[in-house]
Amino acid sequence: MKVVLAYSGGLDTSVIIRWLKEKFQAEVVAYTTNIGQPDNPENLKEKALQTGASAFYCEDLRDKFVSDYIIPALQADALYQEKYPLATSLSRPLIASGVVATARKEKADTVAHGCTGKGNDQVRFELAFRYLAPELKVMAPVREWEFHSREEEMEYARKHHIPVPTTKKKPYSIDWNLWGISIECGLLEDPWKEPPEDVFQITVSPDRAPRKGESIVVGFEKGVPVSINGRTRSPREIIEKLTEIGGRNAVGRIDLVEDRLVGIKSREVYEAPAAVILHTAHKELERLVMTRELFNFKLFLAPWYAQLIYYGQWFSDLRECLDGFIKESQKYVTGEVKLKLLRGHCLVAGRRSPFSVYEEKLATYSQGDIFDHSAARGFIQLFGLPALLEGQRCRRNRK
Protein backbone atom coordinates (compact mmCIF):
# COMPACT_ATOMS: atom_id res chain seq x y z
CA MET A 1 0.00 0.00 0.00
CA LYS A 2 1.26 3.46 -0.87
CA VAL A 3 -0.50 6.40 0.74
CA VAL A 4 -0.48 10.13 0.09
CA LEU A 5 -1.45 11.89 3.32
CA ALA A 6 -2.76 15.45 3.65
CA TYR A 7 -0.15 16.41 6.23
CA SER A 8 -0.17 19.41 8.56
CA GLY A 9 2.79 18.64 10.79
CA GLY A 10 0.59 18.48 13.89
CA LEU A 11 0.41 15.55 16.31
CA ASP A 12 -2.42 13.71 14.51
CA THR A 13 -0.92 13.62 11.04
CA SER A 14 2.52 12.81 12.47
CA VAL A 15 1.13 9.83 14.36
CA ILE A 16 -0.77 8.79 11.21
CA ILE A 17 2.48 8.40 9.26
CA ARG A 18 3.87 6.04 11.87
CA TRP A 19 0.58 4.20 12.38
CA LEU A 20 0.06 3.50 8.67
CA LYS A 21 3.59 2.17 8.41
CA GLU A 22 3.21 -0.07 11.41
CA LYS A 23 -0.31 -1.41 10.75
CA PHE A 24 -0.20 -1.78 7.00
CA GLN A 25 3.51 -1.68 6.16
CA ALA A 26 2.47 1.25 4.01
CA GLU A 27 4.76 3.68 2.29
CA VAL A 28 3.57 7.17 3.26
CA VAL A 29 4.07 10.36 1.25
CA ALA A 30 3.42 13.59 3.17
CA TYR A 31 1.69 16.34 1.18
CA THR A 32 1.21 19.86 2.50
CA THR A 33 0.33 23.29 1.11
CA ASN A 34 0.90 26.94 1.76
CA ILE A 35 -2.52 28.61 1.70
CA GLY A 36 -1.61 31.60 3.82
CA GLN A 37 -1.28 30.08 7.30
CA PRO A 38 1.23 31.85 9.59
CA ASP A 39 3.92 29.12 9.79
CA ASN A 40 5.78 28.37 6.59
CA PRO A 41 5.03 24.70 5.79
CA GLU A 42 8.30 24.35 3.85
CA ASN A 43 9.87 23.95 7.29
CA LEU A 44 7.99 20.69 7.86
CA LYS A 45 10.12 18.67 5.48
CA GLU A 46 12.64 17.39 8.00
CA LYS A 47 9.98 16.57 10.55
CA ALA A 48 7.93 14.60 8.02
CA LEU A 49 10.91 12.58 6.82
CA GLN A 50 12.12 11.93 10.36
CA THR A 51 8.67 10.71 11.34
CA GLY A 52 8.88 8.15 8.55
CA ALA A 53 7.47 9.71 5.39
CA SER A 54 9.18 8.41 2.24
CA ALA A 55 8.76 11.76 0.49
CA PHE A 56 7.57 15.28 1.28
CA TYR A 57 5.72 17.66 -1.00
CA CYS A 58 4.89 21.27 -0.25
CA GLU A 59 3.04 23.41 -2.77
CA ASP A 60 2.44 27.13 -2.59
CA LEU A 61 -1.22 27.29 -3.64
CA ARG A 62 -1.98 30.79 -2.40
CA ASP A 63 -2.66 32.33 -5.80
CA LYS A 64 -4.65 29.33 -6.99
CA PHE A 65 -6.69 29.47 -3.77
CA VAL A 66 -7.52 33.10 -4.50
CA SER A 67 -8.28 32.85 -8.22
CA ASP A 68 -10.06 29.49 -8.37
CA TYR A 69 -11.81 29.30 -4.99
CA ILE A 70 -12.05 32.59 -3.11
CA ILE A 71 -13.00 34.81 -6.07
CA PRO A 72 -15.83 32.52 -7.27
CA ALA A 73 -17.18 32.37 -3.70
CA LEU A 74 -16.95 36.15 -3.38
CA GLN A 75 -18.71 36.67 -6.71
CA ALA A 76 -21.46 34.31 -5.60
CA ASP A 77 -21.85 36.31 -2.34
CA ALA A 78 -21.46 32.97 -0.58
CA LEU A 79 -21.92 33.17 3.19
CA TYR A 80 -23.02 29.97 4.95
CA GLN A 81 -26.11 30.56 7.07
CA GLU A 82 -25.77 34.25 6.21
CA LYS A 83 -22.51 34.77 8.10
CA TYR A 84 -19.60 32.37 7.57
CA PRO A 85 -17.35 33.29 4.58
CA LEU A 86 -16.25 29.64 4.26
CA ALA A 87 -12.47 29.97 4.64
CA THR A 88 -11.95 26.44 5.95
CA SER A 89 -14.60 24.91 3.68
CA LEU A 90 -13.05 26.38 0.53
CA SER A 91 -9.56 25.15 1.37
CA ARG A 92 -10.48 21.47 1.60
CA PRO A 93 -11.23 20.75 -2.07
CA LEU A 94 -8.06 22.65 -3.02
CA ILE A 95 -5.89 20.56 -0.69
CA ALA A 96 -7.68 17.38 -1.80
CA SER A 97 -6.92 18.13 -5.46
CA GLY A 98 -3.24 18.48 -4.59
CA VAL A 99 -3.30 15.16 -2.73
CA VAL A 100 -4.88 13.46 -5.75
CA ALA A 101 -2.36 14.93 -8.21
CA THR A 102 0.46 13.76 -5.94
CA ALA A 103 -1.06 10.27 -5.67
CA ARG A 104 -1.05 10.06 -9.47
CA LYS A 105 2.53 11.28 -9.68
CA GLU A 106 3.71 8.88 -6.97
CA LYS A 107 1.58 6.00 -8.27
CA ALA A 108 -0.06 5.64 -4.87
CA ASP A 109 -3.22 3.56 -4.46
CA THR A 110 -4.52 5.26 -1.31
CA VAL A 111 -5.11 8.78 0.03
CA ALA A 112 -5.58 9.77 3.68
CA HIS A 113 -6.49 12.74 5.85
CA GLY A 114 -6.31 13.53 9.56
CA CYS A 115 -9.87 14.73 10.22
CA THR A 116 -12.02 13.44 13.05
CA GLY A 117 -15.33 11.64 12.58
CA LYS A 118 -17.43 14.49 13.90
CA GLY A 119 -16.60 17.41 11.67
CA ASN A 120 -17.31 18.74 8.21
CA ASP A 121 -13.78 18.51 6.88
CA GLN A 122 -13.75 14.70 6.60
CA VAL A 123 -16.79 14.97 4.33
CA ARG A 124 -15.21 17.66 2.18
CA PHE A 125 -11.97 15.72 1.70
CA GLU A 126 -13.69 12.46 0.95
CA LEU A 127 -16.23 13.92 -1.46
CA ALA A 128 -13.42 15.66 -3.33
CA PHE A 129 -11.50 12.36 -3.53
CA ARG A 130 -14.60 10.65 -4.92
CA TYR A 131 -15.23 13.35 -7.53
CA LEU A 132 -11.60 13.51 -8.67
CA ALA A 133 -10.29 9.97 -8.26
CA PRO A 134 -12.96 7.37 -7.56
CA GLU A 135 -10.37 4.65 -8.06
CA LEU A 136 -8.33 5.63 -5.01
CA LYS A 137 -8.85 4.04 -1.61
CA VAL A 138 -9.52 6.56 1.16
CA MET A 139 -8.35 6.24 4.75
CA ALA A 140 -9.28 8.32 7.77
CA PRO A 141 -7.03 6.92 10.53
CA VAL A 142 -8.19 9.29 13.27
CA ARG A 143 -11.68 7.84 12.82
CA GLU A 144 -10.42 4.28 12.85
CA TRP A 145 -7.49 3.92 15.17
CA GLU A 146 -7.43 2.45 18.67
CA PHE A 147 -6.49 5.54 20.67
CA HIS A 148 -9.34 6.68 22.85
CA SER A 149 -7.75 9.86 24.16
CA ARG A 150 -5.11 12.37 23.36
CA GLU A 151 -3.02 10.91 26.17
CA GLU A 152 -2.97 7.48 24.52
CA GLU A 153 -2.03 9.08 21.23
CA MET A 154 0.80 11.04 22.93
CA GLU A 155 2.00 7.85 24.59
CA TYR A 156 2.19 6.15 21.18
CA ALA A 157 4.03 9.16 19.80
CA ARG A 158 6.60 9.11 22.60
CA LYS A 159 7.15 5.39 22.16
CA HIS A 160 7.92 5.94 18.48
CA HIS A 161 10.05 9.05 18.99
CA ILE A 162 7.57 11.34 17.28
CA PRO A 163 8.08 14.88 18.58
CA VAL A 164 5.06 15.75 20.74
CA PRO A 165 4.08 19.32 21.59
CA THR A 166 5.91 20.23 24.80
CA THR A 167 3.70 23.18 25.70
CA LYS A 168 0.23 22.50 27.03
CA LYS A 169 -2.15 21.98 24.13
CA LYS A 170 -3.82 25.22 23.12
CA PRO A 171 -7.38 25.14 24.44
CA TYR A 172 -8.76 25.93 20.98
CA SER A 173 -8.71 24.27 17.58
CA ILE A 174 -7.58 26.81 15.03
CA ASP A 175 -7.64 26.52 11.24
CA TRP A 176 -5.97 29.41 9.46
CA ASN A 177 -5.70 30.51 5.83
CA LEU A 178 -5.71 33.63 3.64
CA TRP A 179 -9.48 34.01 3.69
CA GLY A 180 -9.92 33.68 7.44
CA ILE A 181 -9.44 31.83 10.69
CA SER A 182 -11.81 29.27 12.24
CA ILE A 183 -11.69 28.83 16.01
CA GLU A 184 -13.54 26.22 18.03
CA CYS A 185 -13.41 24.05 21.20
CA GLY A 186 -12.58 24.90 24.79
CA LEU A 187 -14.91 27.28 26.55
CA LEU A 188 -16.37 28.39 23.19
CA GLU A 189 -18.44 25.20 23.34
CA ASP A 190 -20.80 27.03 25.70
CA PRO A 191 -22.71 29.29 23.28
CA TRP A 192 -23.56 31.71 26.08
CA LYS A 193 -19.92 32.39 27.00
CA GLU A 194 -18.38 35.46 25.44
CA PRO A 195 -15.16 34.60 23.55
CA PRO A 196 -12.19 35.71 25.66
CA GLU A 197 -9.72 38.02 23.94
CA ASP A 198 -7.07 35.27 23.69
CA VAL A 199 -9.06 33.36 21.04
CA PHE A 200 -8.54 36.16 18.54
CA GLN A 201 -5.42 35.98 16.40
CA ILE A 202 -5.60 38.90 13.97
CA THR A 203 -8.29 41.34 15.11
CA VAL A 204 -8.08 43.79 18.01
CA SER A 205 -11.02 44.20 20.33
CA PRO A 206 -13.51 46.90 19.17
CA ASP A 207 -12.94 48.88 22.37
CA ARG A 208 -9.22 49.05 21.64
CA ALA A 209 -9.55 49.99 17.97
CA PRO A 210 -8.86 53.60 16.91
CA ARG A 211 -11.79 55.84 17.76
CA LYS A 212 -11.86 57.52 14.36
CA GLY A 213 -11.64 54.33 12.32
CA GLU A 214 -10.33 54.29 8.75
CA SER A 215 -11.85 55.02 5.35
CA ILE A 216 -10.91 52.93 2.35
CA VAL A 217 -11.90 52.60 -1.29
CA VAL A 218 -11.97 49.15 -2.90
CA GLY A 219 -12.01 48.90 -6.71
CA PHE A 220 -13.45 45.97 -8.70
CA GLU A 221 -13.25 44.89 -12.31
CA LYS A 222 -15.84 42.35 -13.45
CA GLY A 223 -16.35 41.26 -9.85
CA VAL A 224 -12.64 40.86 -9.08
CA PRO A 225 -11.01 43.18 -6.52
CA VAL A 226 -8.27 45.11 -8.31
CA SER A 227 -7.34 48.12 -6.17
CA ILE A 228 -7.24 49.68 -2.71
CA ASN A 229 -7.41 53.46 -2.40
CA GLY A 230 -6.79 53.79 -6.13
CA ARG A 231 -3.60 51.70 -6.10
CA THR A 232 -3.69 48.62 -8.30
CA ARG A 233 -2.91 45.39 -6.44
CA SER A 234 -3.29 41.67 -7.11
CA PRO A 235 -6.33 40.08 -5.48
CA ARG A 236 -4.05 38.26 -3.04
CA GLU A 237 -2.28 41.48 -2.05
CA ILE A 238 -5.68 43.09 -1.53
CA ILE A 239 -6.79 40.25 0.74
CA GLU A 240 -3.56 40.48 2.74
CA LYS A 241 -3.80 44.26 3.03
CA LEU A 242 -7.47 44.21 4.05
CA THR A 243 -6.72 41.54 6.66
CA GLU A 244 -4.30 44.01 8.21
CA ILE A 245 -6.46 47.14 7.91
CA GLY A 246 -9.64 45.36 8.98
CA GLY A 247 -7.84 43.59 11.82
CA ARG A 248 -6.59 46.80 13.39
CA ASN A 249 -10.12 48.22 13.24
CA ALA A 250 -11.69 45.12 14.84
CA VAL A 251 -13.56 44.27 11.63
CA GLY A 252 -14.21 40.61 10.77
CA ARG A 253 -15.12 38.88 14.03
CA ILE A 254 -18.00 36.46 13.54
CA ASP A 255 -19.60 34.47 16.36
CA LEU A 256 -21.93 31.81 14.97
CA VAL A 257 -23.94 28.78 16.06
CA GLU A 258 -24.00 26.80 12.82
CA ASP A 259 -25.39 23.53 11.52
CA ARG A 260 -22.74 20.96 10.70
CA LEU A 261 -23.21 18.36 8.01
CA VAL A 262 -23.25 15.54 10.55
CA GLY A 263 -26.38 16.96 12.12
CA ILE A 264 -25.06 18.71 15.20
CA LYS A 265 -24.97 22.41 15.94
CA SER A 266 -21.62 23.91 16.85
CA ARG A 267 -20.47 27.28 18.08
CA GLU A 268 -17.74 28.72 15.91
CA VAL A 269 -15.78 31.91 16.12
CA TYR A 270 -14.27 33.28 12.93
CA GLU A 271 -11.93 36.10 12.10
CA ALA A 272 -12.17 37.14 8.49
CA PRO A 273 -11.54 40.87 8.05
CA ALA A 274 -10.77 40.73 4.32
CA ALA A 275 -13.75 38.49 3.59
CA VAL A 276 -16.17 40.73 5.50
CA ILE A 277 -14.87 43.88 3.79
CA LEU A 278 -14.79 42.38 0.29
CA HIS A 279 -18.24 40.74 0.59
CA THR A 280 -19.72 44.02 1.82
CA ALA A 281 -18.10 46.02 -0.97
CA HIS A 282 -18.79 43.52 -3.74
CA LYS A 283 -22.45 43.14 -2.93
CA GLU A 284 -22.86 46.89 -2.66
CA LEU A 285 -21.47 47.32 -6.16
CA GLU A 286 -23.87 44.65 -7.43
CA ARG A 287 -26.75 46.67 -5.98
CA LEU A 288 -25.67 49.61 -8.12
CA VAL A 289 -25.02 47.91 -11.44
CA MET A 290 -27.39 44.95 -11.55
CA THR A 291 -30.94 45.01 -12.83
CA ARG A 292 -33.59 44.33 -10.24
CA GLU A 293 -34.27 40.85 -11.64
CA LEU A 294 -30.63 39.80 -11.71
CA PHE A 295 -29.89 41.13 -8.24
CA ASN A 296 -32.95 39.47 -6.71
CA PHE A 297 -32.20 36.18 -8.44
CA LYS A 298 -28.64 36.26 -7.10
CA LEU A 299 -29.93 36.88 -3.59
CA PHE A 300 -31.83 33.64 -3.86
CA LEU A 301 -28.90 31.74 -5.36
CA ALA A 302 -26.26 32.82 -2.81
CA PRO A 303 -27.33 30.58 0.10
CA TRP A 304 -27.46 27.57 -2.23
CA TYR A 305 -23.97 28.23 -3.51
CA ALA A 306 -22.71 28.70 0.05
CA GLN A 307 -24.31 25.44 1.14
CA LEU A 308 -22.73 23.59 -1.74
CA ILE A 309 -19.29 24.80 -0.62
CA TYR A 310 -20.03 23.94 3.01
CA TYR A 311 -21.24 20.47 2.03
CA GLY A 312 -18.05 19.69 0.11
CA GLN A 313 -19.68 19.54 -3.32
CA TRP A 314 -17.13 21.85 -4.90
CA PHE A 315 -16.28 19.54 -7.79
CA SER A 316 -19.90 18.85 -8.70
CA ASP A 317 -21.50 19.57 -12.04
CA LEU A 318 -23.91 21.89 -10.27
CA ARG A 319 -21.09 24.15 -9.10
CA GLU A 320 -19.62 24.34 -12.59
CA CYS A 321 -23.00 25.24 -14.07
CA LEU A 322 -23.64 27.87 -11.42
CA ASP A 323 -20.18 29.32 -12.02
CA GLY A 324 -21.10 29.82 -15.66
CA PHE A 325 -24.06 31.93 -14.56
CA ILE A 326 -22.15 33.80 -11.87
CA LYS A 327 -19.25 34.67 -14.15
CA GLU A 328 -21.67 36.09 -16.71
CA SER A 329 -23.44 38.06 -13.96
CA GLN A 330 -20.20 39.87 -13.13
CA LYS A 331 -19.61 41.56 -16.48
CA TYR A 332 -20.75 44.98 -15.24
CA VAL A 333 -19.49 44.63 -11.65
CA THR A 334 -16.78 47.22 -12.21
CA GLY A 335 -16.36 50.30 -10.07
CA GLU A 336 -15.47 51.46 -6.60
CA VAL A 337 -16.94 51.22 -3.12
CA LYS A 338 -16.05 53.56 -0.28
CA LEU A 339 -16.12 52.03 3.19
CA LYS A 340 -15.66 53.22 6.71
CA LEU A 341 -14.09 50.72 9.10
CA LEU A 342 -15.04 51.77 12.58
CA ARG A 343 -14.56 49.75 15.76
CA GLY A 344 -15.79 46.43 14.47
CA HIS A 345 -18.17 47.87 11.87
CA CYS A 346 -17.75 47.86 8.12
CA LEU A 347 -19.98 50.65 6.88
CA VAL A 348 -20.71 51.49 3.26
CA ALA A 349 -20.10 55.18 2.59
CA GLY A 350 -20.38 55.42 -1.22
CA ARG A 351 -20.30 53.57 -4.53
CA ARG A 352 -19.75 54.44 -8.21
CA SER A 353 -19.47 52.64 -11.52
CA PRO A 354 -19.38 53.39 -15.25
CA PHE A 355 -22.07 50.68 -15.54
CA SER A 356 -24.37 52.00 -12.84
CA VAL A 357 -28.08 51.70 -13.57
CA TYR A 358 -28.79 54.31 -10.93
CA GLU A 359 -30.21 57.44 -12.60
CA GLU A 360 -30.15 60.48 -10.38
CA LYS A 361 -32.48 62.41 -12.68
CA LEU A 362 -35.10 59.71 -12.13
CA ALA A 363 -34.52 59.32 -8.40
CA THR A 364 -34.40 62.97 -7.41
CA TYR A 365 -37.08 64.72 -5.39
CA SER A 366 -35.46 68.06 -6.27
CA GLN A 367 -35.21 70.06 -9.47
CA GLY A 368 -34.32 68.28 -12.69
CA ASP A 369 -36.71 65.37 -12.13
CA ILE A 370 -37.43 63.59 -15.43
CA PHE A 371 -39.65 60.85 -14.02
CA ASP A 372 -43.05 60.83 -15.72
CA HIS A 373 -45.42 61.11 -12.76
CA SER A 374 -48.51 60.86 -14.94
CA ALA A 375 -47.47 57.36 -16.10
CA ALA A 376 -47.80 56.08 -12.53
CA ARG A 377 -51.61 56.26 -12.72
CA GLY A 378 -51.90 53.76 -15.58
CA PHE A 379 -49.17 51.60 -14.08
CA ILE A 380 -51.00 51.27 -10.77
CA GLN A 381 -54.28 50.68 -12.56
CA LEU A 382 -52.95 47.54 -14.23
CA PHE A 383 -50.49 46.39 -11.56
CA GLY A 384 -53.25 46.86 -8.96
CA LEU A 385 -55.93 45.03 -10.94
CA PRO A 386 -55.45 41.71 -9.10
CA ALA A 387 -55.59 43.59 -5.79
CA LEU A 388 -58.84 45.19 -6.85
CA LEU A 389 -60.38 41.84 -7.81
CA GLU A 390 -59.31 40.32 -4.50
CA GLY A 391 -60.74 43.24 -2.57
CA GLN A 392 -64.04 43.02 -4.43
CA ARG A 393 -64.35 39.32 -3.69
CA CYS A 394 -63.91 40.00 0.03
CA ARG A 395 -66.58 42.66 -0.04
CA ARG A 396 -69.04 40.41 -1.87
CA ASN A 397 -68.58 37.65 0.67
CA ARG A 398 -68.94 39.94 3.64
CA LYS A 399 -72.51 40.83 2.67
Ligand code: ARG
Ligand atom coordinates in the same frame (compact mmCIF):
# COMPACT_ATOMS: atom_id res chain seq x y z
N1 ARG B 1 -17.02 25.07 11.08
C1 ARG B 1 -16.10 25.46 10.06
C2 ARG B 1 -16.33 24.62 8.84
O1 ARG B 1 -16.91 23.59 8.93
C3 ARG B 1 -14.69 25.43 10.53
C4 ARG B 1 -14.08 24.10 10.78
C5 ARG B 1 -12.77 24.30 11.45
N2 ARG B 1 -11.92 23.18 11.31
C6 ARG B 1 -10.89 22.96 12.15
N3 ARG B 1 -10.12 21.97 11.89
N4 ARG B 1 -10.68 23.72 13.20
O2 ARG B 1 -15.91 24.97 7.77
